[in-house]
Structures are given as structure tokens and as C-alpha cells.
Amino acid sequence: MPVTVVVGAQWGDEGKAKVIDLLARDHSVVARYQGGHNAGHTVVVGQEKYALQLIPSGVLYPDVTPVIGNGVVVDLVTLFDEIDRLEARGVSCSRLKVSSQSHLIFPWHQALDALAEDQRGEGRIGTTLKGIGPAYADKANRNGIRAGEVLDPVAFAESIRRQALAHNHTLAAAGVPTVDVDAVVDRYTVLGRRLAPYVANTIDFLHDAVAAGEHVLLEGAQATFLDLDHGTYPYVTSSNPTAGGASAGSGLGPRLLDRIVGITKAYTTRVGAGPFPTELYGELGDRLVDIGQEFGTVTGRRRRPGWIDCVMLRHAVRVNSLTELALTKLDVLDTFDEVKICTGYRIDGDEYQGYPDRIDLLDRVEPVYETIEGWTTSLAECRRPDELPLAARRFVETVEREVGVPVRIIGVGAERDAVVEWDSGLVAP
Ligand code: GDP
Numbered sequence: 568m569p570v571t572v573v574v575g576a577q578w579g580d581e582g583k584a585k586v587i588d589l590l591a592r593d594h595s596v597v598a599r600y601q602g603g604h605n606a607g608h609t610v611v612v613g614q615e616k617y618a619l620q621l622i623p624s625g626v627l628y629p630d631v632t633p634v635i636g637n638g639v640v641v642d643l644v645t646l647f648d649e650i651d652r653l654e655a656r657g658v659s660c661s662r663l664k665v666s667s668q669s670h671l672i673f674p675w676h677q678a679l680d681a682l683a684e685d686q687r688g689e690g691r692i693g694t695t696l697k698g699i700g701p702a703y704a705d706k707a708n709r710n711g712i713r714a715g716e717v718l719d720p721v722a723f724a725e726s727i728r729r730q731a732l733a734h735n736h737t738l739a740a741a742g743v744p745t746v747d748v749d750a751v752v753d754r755y756t757v758l759g760r761r762l763a764p765y766v767a768n769t770i771d772f773l774h775d776a777v778a779a780g781e782h783v784l785l786e787g788a789q790a791t792f793l794d795l796d797h798g799t800y801p802y803v804t805s806s807n808p809t810a811g812g813a814s815a816g817s818g819l820g821p822r823l824l825d826r827i828v829g830i831t832k833a834y835t836t837r838v839g840a841g842p843f844p845t846e847l848y849g850e851l852g853d854r855l856v857d858i859g860q861e862f863g864t865v866t867g868r869r870r871r872p873g874w875i876d877c878v879m880l881r882h883a884v885r886v887n888s889l890t891e892l893a894l895t896k897l898d899v900l901d902t903f904d905e906v907k908i909c910t911g912y913r914i915d916g917d918e919y920q921g922y923p924d925r926i927d928l929l930d931r932v933e934p935v936y937e938t939i940e941g942w943t944t945s946l947a948e949c950r951r952p953d954e955l956p957l958a959a960r961r962f963v964e965t966v967e968r969e970v971g972v973p974v975r976i977i978g979v980g981a982e983r984d985a986v987v988e989w990d991s992g993l994v995a996p
């Protein structure tokens with residue numbers, strides 16, 4: 568079983584980092600395959616809390632090699648800030664490898680991200696303003712600058728100058744401030760020199776690791792419903808977080824991916840705009856946000872809350888070939904007298920099969936709910952399935968039955984060990 572993939576099954580912030588940190592104990596390599604510093608991944612170890620954006624969540628284990636794969640877009644300022652902060656806390660990042668084929672984010676990408684959001688007006692996506700979309704657009708337009716270019720500082724400086732001038736035309740035409748070309752060239756020449764020792768052929772590295780029988784974990788950022796193809800377009804990110812993206816963004820072919828873990832909260836959240844059929848407004852939603860501390864790690868924005876949605880999760884199973892689910896934050900529901908599980912959709916009064924492929928359909932969805940009695944007791948100390956109250960077990964079994972793949976891990980707290988390993992005997996079809 569060489570390669571495990573962890574993907575978000577909802578709209579992000581499902582607790583991927585915590586599950587990756589848990590699984591990393593049995594893996595020697597953890598590699599990011601898409602996205603960039605729009606991700607905010609939190610790992611809690613005892614009293615210590617680590618908020619990661621670019622560095623893979625396996626970094627906390629000294630014998631795990633963290634890899635930034637070819638599919639990632641890398642902001643060098645954030646990368647070194649993160650390395651410095653981790654090293655100041657005694658976490659060594661010297662093992663980090665950054666793919667020579669990953670693309671770099673520059674200040675004009677951030678400026679263009681903000682400009683695009685302004686131009687969208689009421690239709691704005693609510694991006695993280697990190698320059699992710701414009702950096703991937705440059706990659707697709709074949710104008711991007713790859714990490715490997717830093718190995719030739721003279722050519723790197725020329726590339727930066729050329730791209731800065733080209734993007735300044737766009738910014739000037741829109742009447743927004745341009746970037747200071749000389750200052751960017753100077754700053755990124757220094758950052759490039761610092762990056763050089765980390766640059767590697769990560770595709771060869773990952774294949775060699777697999778060939779040597781080592782266990783590799785591919786860490787997804789964002790989530791299935793933020794996927795450029797499978798998400799609620801245009802309210803999505805600009806990469807493919809789904810399992811197919813794990814292959815493309817790491818260079819490990821699809822046949823090597825054999826365990827694909829979808830992460831879902833016991834409810835749902837979404838940051839930014841876009842359809843959300845099971846969204847909760849009012850007091851119930853506020854309680855989920857308060858208890859679950861649903862504020863973005865990166866932007867501090869309040870996350871929109873809602874009930875768990877098994878229609879989404881069934882779709883996530885299909886597009887990712889999920890072999891199992893990890894169900895996080897079950898403890899957040901501890902004080903609710905009853906909890907709801909969305910089991911189906913109705914559109915214009917009719918039952919709808921599958922996941923709507925158009926945003927106008929999603930806007931008209933009426934969720935069909937199954938209501939489960941709450942357990943109204945704390946799950947914080949539970950570590951074994953038989954320690955979970957009956958109502959909580961019924962909740963997990965209902966999700967498994969509705970989604971059709973086994974739940975293997977249940978989260979009952981933010982801390983590293985606050986999990987219940989679950990095995991109902993169900994196997995993925
Ligand atoms: P990611 O982006 O998917 O890695 O998730 P985030 O780290 O952005 O957000 C998940 C938040 O929930 C973090 O603050 C975690 O520490 C926390 N968390 C993860 N699992 C659990 C859990 O089972 N229970 C509770 N109460 N908190 C959790």
C-alpha cells in the first residue's frame with residue numbers, strides 16, 4: 568500500500584492537516600500536490616498549535632520528508648516566513664524539497680487577484696487574495712516562472728523583469744498601482760538564492776521512495792467542491808484538489824494511488840461566496856461557528872455553517888474514488904438536542920439524483936434531512952468506538968450508510984490524539 572491521498576470532501580477546512588499529521592506516523596514522505604498559501608492547515612500537539620500554509624503537515628515528524636510537488640504554486644515570502652517560524656520553534660525544515668517544476672507567485676499575481684475581485688463586483692468569489700488564480704493562469708498561458716529557474720540567477724532575473732513589465736501593462740491599463748520592477752527583481756533574486764538548495768526533481772524523488780517500499784502521503788489542500796472542474800464553478804479555486812490532481816501534481820501515476828481518504832466535518836462550512844444547500848442561518852449556525860471556532864486560519868473570515876450533506880459526499884466518493892472517510896469535529900455537535908443529516912436533494916419539488924452540474928440548479932436545491940437525536944454529552948474523552956454514546960454511533964452509521972464508504976477515523980477534539988478509530992466492517996465498493 569505505498570501511496571495514500573488525503574482530499575477535502577467538502578469546501579475546505581475539514582481538518583485535513585490533523586488527519587495528515589495522524590497518518591504521517593506511518594509514512595516517510597508527505598507531499599503537497601496543488602494549491603498554495605491559500606491553504607490554512609492547523610495541527611495541535613499538546614499545548615502547541617502549528618498553522619501551516621505551504622509546508623506539508625508531516626513536517627512535525629523529524630523522519631518525514633516534506634515535499635512541495637510540481638502542482639503547487641509557491642509564494643517565496645510566505646515559504647521562508649513559515650520556515651523561519653517553524654525553525655524558531657525547533658521544527659527543522661532542512662529536509663524540505665521543492666519541485667523544480669512548481670510555479671512561483673509574484674507580487675503582480677496578488678495585485679491581479681485583487682483587481683479581478685474588484686471587477687467582479689457583486690459576483691466576487693471571495694478569494695484569499697493570495698494571487699493563486701493569476702499564478703495558475705500564467706502557468707496555463709505558459710508565462711509562469713518555475714522554481715527551477717532560480718538555479719540560473721541571471722536568467723531568473725531576466726524572467727522576472729519581463730513578466731513584471733508585461734503585467735504592469737495590465738495593471739496600469741486598469742488604473743491600479745503597478746509593481747516596482749527593480750525592487751521586485753532585487754528582492755526575488757535574494758529569495759531565489761535562498762530557495763536554490765531546496766529545489767529538487769521531486770518526481771524522481773517520489774518514484775524512488777515508492778520503489779524503495781516507503782509510504783508516501785499526498786496532502787490535498789482546498790477540497791472537492793472548490794476544484795476548478797468539480798467544484799461549484801466559478802466559486803472555486805484554480806487548481807484540482809481532487810484525487811486526479813494528486814497524480815498530476817505529484818507525478819505519481821494514478822495506479823500508484825491506492826488509499827484515498829476523504830475528509831469531512833460532521834457538519835459543513837464554506838468560506839467565501841457560492842451555493843451552499845444545507846447552509847444554516849440564525850442561532851443554530853452561530854452555535855456551530857462559536858463551538859467549532861469556524862474562523863479562517865489564513866484570512867480570519869467567519870466560515871458559513873451548515874448541516875452535513877451526504878449528496879455532496881456521495882459525489883466526492885465518485886470523483887475521487889474515495890476508499891474511506893475521516894469524520895472530523897463530531898465533538899462540535901455535543902450540545903445539540905438534535906442534529907440533521909442531508910440525505911437527498913429536491914429541485915422544484917422533484918427528487919434530484921446525483922449532484923447538480925449547474926449553479927442555477929444548486930441555488931434551487933431543497934435539502935431532504937434525516938433528523939438524529941443528539942447525544943448531549945461530551946465526546947472529548949472517547950477513544951474507542953464502544954465509548955461513543957449510542958446516538959453518536961447512530962450518527963456515524965447513518966453517514967456511512969448514506970455515503971457508502973467506511974468511516975475509519977472520527978475526530979473528537981483538535982488535539983493530535985483526539986480520535987476514535989472506527990471499523991463497522993463496511994468496505995468501499
Ligand atoms: P484543513 O484546512 O482541512 O487542514 O483544516 P483547518 O486546519 O483549516 O481547520 C480545521 C480546524 O478544526 C482546526 O482548527 C483544527 O485544529 C480543528 N480540528 C480538526 N479536527 C478536529 C476535531 O475532531 N474536533 C475539533 N473540535 N477540532 C478539530
Ligand code: IMO
Pocket residue numbers: 575578579580581605606607608692693694695696697698699700787788789790793802803804805838839840
Ligand atoms: P484549506 O486547504 C477553505 C476558497 C476561498 C474562495 C475560493 C477561491 O485550508 O482547506 P483562492 O484564493 O483559492 O482563489 O479562493 O476558495 N478557499 C478555501 N476555503 N479552505 C481553503 O484551504 C481554501 N482555499 C481557498 O475562500 O472562496
Ligand code: MG
Pocket residue numbers: 579580581606607608609864
Ligand atoms: Mg484550512
